[in-house]
Amino acid sequence: MLIKISKFEDIDSKKLMDIYSESNFENTDYFFPDEKDKSKAVKQVEDGFLNFLKIEFFKKDDAIYWVLEENGDWKCALRTCKVEENIYYLEALETAPCQRKRGYGSKLLSLVVEEFKKMGSFKLCDCVSKNNRASLAVHQKCGFQIVGDNGYDYLRKETNEYDYALEYRCI
Numbered sequence: 001m002l003i004k005i006s007k008f009e010d011i012d013s014k015k016l017m018d019i020y021s022e023s024n025f026e027n028t029d030y031f032f033p034d035e036k037d038k039s040k041a042v043k044q045v046e047d048g049f050l051n052f053l054k055i056e057f058f059k060k061d062d063a064i065y066w067v068l069e070e071n072g073d074w075k076c077a078l079r080t081c082k083v084e085e086n087i088y089y090l091e092a093l094e095t096a097p098c099q100r101k102r103g104y105g106s107k108l109l110s111l112v113v114e115e116f117k118k119m120g121s122f123k124l125c126d127c128v129s130k131n132n133r134a135s136l137a138v139h140q141k142c143g144f145q146i147v148g149d150n151g152y153d154y155l156r157k158e159t160n161e162y163d164y165a166l167e168y169r170c171i
Contacts, residue, residue: 002111003074005065008054015074016067017046019096024049057081060155062088066115068108075104078112080124081155088116089154090126093135105135109142113168121171127151127163136164144168 005011017024021042028041031048035041057063062082068075076095083089090112095105116122126144128135128151136146144166151163 001069002108002115003067003069004115005067006058006063008058011050011053011065012074013046013050016065016077017049019067019074019077019094020049020092022097023094066108066112068104068111073099075099075102076108078108080112083125083154086121087123087125090124091153091155093126093138100134105138106141109138113142113170117170123170124168125152125154126166127153127160128166129163131162136166139166142168 024042024045025038027045028035028038032041032044035044053065057079060081063079064081065077065079067077074096076093076099078090078093080088080090093105093109113124116124124144126139128139130136140146145168146164147167148165150159150161151165152159
């Protein structure tokens with residue numbers, strides 16, 4: 001089942017952080033390099049993540065967190081927001097580590113694309129690490145095209161040479 005969340009209060013923080021557990025652990029070295037206690041560092045990363053959603057993300061136009069749920073379990077998630085008329089930015093597509101390689105990422109991405117098609121014409125933009133072959137394959141399977149050798153983060157308004165720019169167009 002596709003869950004569409006448009007306000008922070010509707011997020012199940014525990015279920016969402018379970019999806020991003022691997023990334024949150026990896027981000028401890030970046031955000032809290034001096035913290036020796038990894039569980040404390042993970043908690044700090046999670047708190048920062050949730051604060052970003054509450055304070056910044058859900059303040060953006062048409063900000064939506066999309067979650068794929070089956071039998072009460074959150075399998076994967078991504079978020080989108082409007083950046084211009086008929087242009088949306090997609091980010092943070094992630095599948096819970098214990099749920100990977102079961103097609104949940106492509107299922108969620110396909111369902112989100114179908115929801116956008118109901119609105120008419122649109123462009124859905126994303127940037128994916130050049131080293132993340134799994135994510136690139138999922139995006140391409142769902143109709144995304146690589147449109148640039150440098151990804152563009154619409155929220156930070158900056159390019160990144162380590163990412164590809166991807167787009168899904170429905171015109």
